[in-house]
Amino acid sequence: MKASRLDGRVVFSGGVALAAAWALLQTAGWPAKAALYPRVVGLPLLVLAVAETALSLRGREEPDAAAMDVALSGDVAPDVARRRTLATTGWLVGFYLAVLLVGFPAAVPAFVLGYLRAQARERWPVALALTAGATAGFHLLFVRLLHVPFAEGLLWRWLGR
Amino acid sequence: MLLEAFVGALFEVLRWDALSFMLIGVVAGFWVGLLPGLGGGTTLALMLPFVYRMEPVAAFAFLLGMHSVVSTTGDITSILFGIPGEGTTAATILDGHAMAKRGEAGRALGAALASSLVGAIVGAGALLLAIPVVRPLVLTFGSPELFMLAVLGIAFIASLSGRRPRAILRGFLAGTLGLLLASVGQDPQAGHFRYTFGSLYLWDGLDLVPVLVGFFAIPEIIDLAVRGTAIAGEAPRGRLGGVGVGVRDAFRHFWLTVRCSLIGTYIGVVPGLGGGVAQWVAYAHAAQSVPPAERARFGHGDVRGVLGPGAANNSKEGGALVPTVAFGVPGSSAMAILLGAFLLVGLTPGPDMLTKHLNVTLAMVWTIVLANVVAVGGSLALLNHLARLTAIRGSLLIPILALLTFVGAYTANNSPADVVAMLFFGGLGYLMVRYQWPRAPLVLGFVLGEIAERYLWISVARYGAAWLARPVVLVLIALTAAVIASTLVQYRRAAARERSP
Numbered sequence: 001m002k003a004s005r006l007d008g009r010v011v012f013s014g015g016v017a018l019a020a021a022w023a024l025l026q027t028a029g030w031p032a033k034a035a036l037y038p039r040v041v042g043l044p045l046l047v048l049a050v051a052e053t054a055l056s057l058r059g060r061e062e063p064d065a066a067a068m069d070v071a072l073s074g075d076v077a078p079d080v081a082r083r084r085t086l087a088t089t090g091w092l093v094g095f096y097l098a099v100l101l102v103g104f105p106a107a108v109p110a111f112v113l114g115y116l117r118a119q120a121r122e123r124w125p126v127a128l129a130l131t132a133g134a135t136a137g138f139h140l141l142f143v144r145l146l147h148v149p150f151a152e153g154l155l156w157r158w159l160g161r
Numbered sequence: 162m163l164l165e166a167f168v169g170a171l172f173e174v175l176r177w178d179a180l181s182f183m184l185i186g187v188v189a190g191f192w193v194g195l196l197p198g199l200g201g202g203t204t205l206a207l208m209l210p211f212v213y214r215m216e217p218v219a220a221f222a223f224l225l226g227m228h229s230v231v232s233t234t235g236d237i238t239s240i241l242f243g244i245p246g247e248g249t250t251a252a253t254i255l256d257g258h259a260m261a262k263r264g265e266a267g268r269a270l271g272a273a274l275a276s277s278l279v280g281a282i283v284g285a286g287a288l289l290l291a292i293p294v295v296r297p298l299v300l301t302f303g304s305p306e307l308f309m310l311a312v313l314g315i316a317f318i319a320s321l322s323g324r325r326p327r328a329i330l331r332g333f334l335a336g337t338l339g340l341l342l343a344s345v346g347q348d349p350q351a352g353h354f355r356y357t358f359g360s361l362y363l364w365d366g367l368d369l370v371p372v373l374v375g376f377f378a379i380p381e382i383i384d385l386a387v388r389g390t391a392i393a394g395e396a397p398r399g400r401l402g403g404v405g406v407g408v409r410d411a412f413r414h415f416w417l418t419v420r421c422s423l424i425g426t427y428i429g430v431v432p433g434l435g436g437g438v439a440q441w442v443a444y445a446h447a448a449q450s451v452p453p454a455e456r457a458r459f460g461h462g463d464v465r466g467v468l469g470p471g472a473a474n475n476s477k478e479g480g481a482l483v484p485t486v487a488f489g490v491p492g493s494s495a496m497a498i499l500l501g502a503f504l505l506v507g508l509t510p511g512p513d514m515l516t517k518h519l520n521v522t523l524a525m526v527w528t529i530v531l532a533n534v535v536a537v538g539g540s541l542a543l544l545n546h547l548a549r550l551t552a553i554r555g556s557l558l559i560p561i562l563a564l565l566t567f568v569g570a571y572t573a574n575n576s577p578a579d580v581v582a583m584l585f586f587g588g589l590g591y592l593m594v595r596y597q598w599p600r601a602p603l604v605l606g607f608v609l610g611e612i613a614e615r616y617l618w619i620s621v622a623r624y625g626a627a628w629l630a631r632p633v634v635l636v637l638i639a640l641t642a643a644v645i646a647s648t649l650v651q652y653r654r655a656a657a658r659e660r661s662p
Binding site for chain 1: 196327330331333334337338340341344348350351353355356379380382383384386387388389460461554556557559560561563564567568571572575576577580581584587592594595596597610613614617618621
């Protein structure tokens with residue numbers, strides 16, 4: 001018999017089970033009309049998530065159990081993959097923070113240039129040309145043509161601009 | 162009489178003013194489809210004021226010309242970059258992008274474009290033929306049947322989520338998670354706020370655009386960064402090959418393409434379901450219709466997984482026009498906007514559209530066909546340029562894809578919270594791919610959740626528990642059980658065959 005194991009798979013399915021339990025508990029004080037649907041779908045979700053967690057805990061993974069979905073690349077060393085995943089996640093979160101602080105118009109060139117130079121280690125001419133192109137495309141399409149109302153950055157508001 | 166009117170309508174669409182407006186619409190729709198997040202419905206709403214002074218035929222040539230091609234070019238973005246160009250083209254990613262990754266972008270694009278054209282023609286044909294007979298068809302389905310149809314749709318795709326019972330368990334898990342996520346926001350019956358965490362943004366529930374964009378784009382961006390290569394990896398470069406093979410695939414699997422087109426058309430006809438559902442049901446049907454041993458290829462670059470959704474997301478436009486034109490009941494949000502155009506040009510949907518204004522209805526049929534012929538022709542001419550993008554180093558593409566993903570999500574409600582939702586679902590999508598949970602059932606559950614809840618509540622309020630005993634409901638329950646059972650039996654048989662020497 002295989003030993004129980006606590007890995008990412010267990011944590012993920014366990015997290016979904018906890019979220020389902022929380023969602024069901026929340027319905028306790030709700031009017032019947034509002035609670036009917038979340039209960040109808042929340043209960044099977046909880047049962048299925050607990051079953052998946054239990055199977056993952058027992059370390060049972062069927063061969064060929066892969067989902068009918070795309071698969072992540074498996075030909076990169078795990079530590080390299082982990083490092084690159086964390087770096088990319090950091091850049092995406094950083095882009096969001098930049099959008100929040102200085103707004104899209106300033107965050108776009110800063111993110112594109114920053115990523116190309118600091119992460120991708122591109123040469124200055126390539127990085128500058130691509131940044132200029134991305135910024136021009138962004139302004140022409142989304143600002144000039146479609147008039148998307150981009151929110152002002154919090155930093156400009158704090159500075160009283 | 163009808164044939165004469167049909168030919169007359171063609172000449173009306175080919176008149177210089179209508180044709181010019183249609184071409185302008187096609188060019189606009191072409192780019193809207195390519196850009197992630199920027200939806201056909203939103204653009205339709207933005208273009209509505211321009212039709213005030215137009216003749217009805219020219220107005221619909223412009224609007225429908227634009228709207229009917231966004232799914233066609235949306236498939237291109239989905240295949241090349243793994244980011245849904247449109248909400249209705251997400252299913253094309255699963256196999257289309259997998260094909261692009263192994264250097265078969267041309268074949269996938271050829272298949273998507275050819276099936277899109279077949280789908281558009283079938284949908285337009287359905288609009289032509291179905292108007293007189295569709296009313297009883299739509300009216301056979303009440304709320305209980307529509308709720309069960311939603312359950313059947315999820316059972317369909319969840320049971321096809323993988324080769325083993327464990328994968329099917331995860332399929333149902335993902336589907337019910339999607340259904341629960343759809344309940345976020347103010348509930349439509351009692352007005353109670355559910356799972357909103359006191360956030361104003363969540364009062365209206367989660368928007369489909371940031372959810373879909375994040376769900377599919379973020380895992381792809383991260384994987385591209387991890388691989389450190391171009392999208393097409395080390396696949397051979399040069400002119401895009403295989404487009405002709407892809408086009409031929411659509412005709413090699415012609416009946417699959419036609420069946421998926423009909424699925425899209427019928428789902429388009431049923432009000433409230435729409436293209437978000439049609440593509441997944443067609444994908445599930447494509448997977449269901451192959452032998453179990455071949456089913457493992459789905460999700461890893463099987464061209465039939467491109468043909469099904471490619472056909473359905475275009476054919477649903479013709480289907481959605483049927484209730485809009487004939488009864489004034491819009492089949493989707495885009496059709497609701499189009500309904501506004503009827504009123505702007507002085508037309509009333511209903512019986513008049515089949516008698517007094519039959520020429521306008523028939524001109525719509527021609528517009529859908531001609532606009533897609535132009536869009537597919539234009540796409541084929543530009544494919545080599547577009548597909549070269551998959552050979553660009555990933556490190557150069559990542560910031561541009563991130564930019565399009567962020568702006569695409571933001572344009573849903575012009576709120577930074579859209580970006581947060583996109584990132585959250587990006588993380589969820591990444592974890593699901595990492596731990597081999599299928600994403601398709603979650604998306605379908607999320608899309609169907611709102612209508613499933615509405616129909617469930619109406620069924621319970623109107624019939625109590627007796628709704629479960631309605632004949633069509635019983636048939637649909639049996640069908641749901643049969644779908645699950647037959648999938649398990651097929652897997653058992655396949656496993657037994659694999660074990661036997």
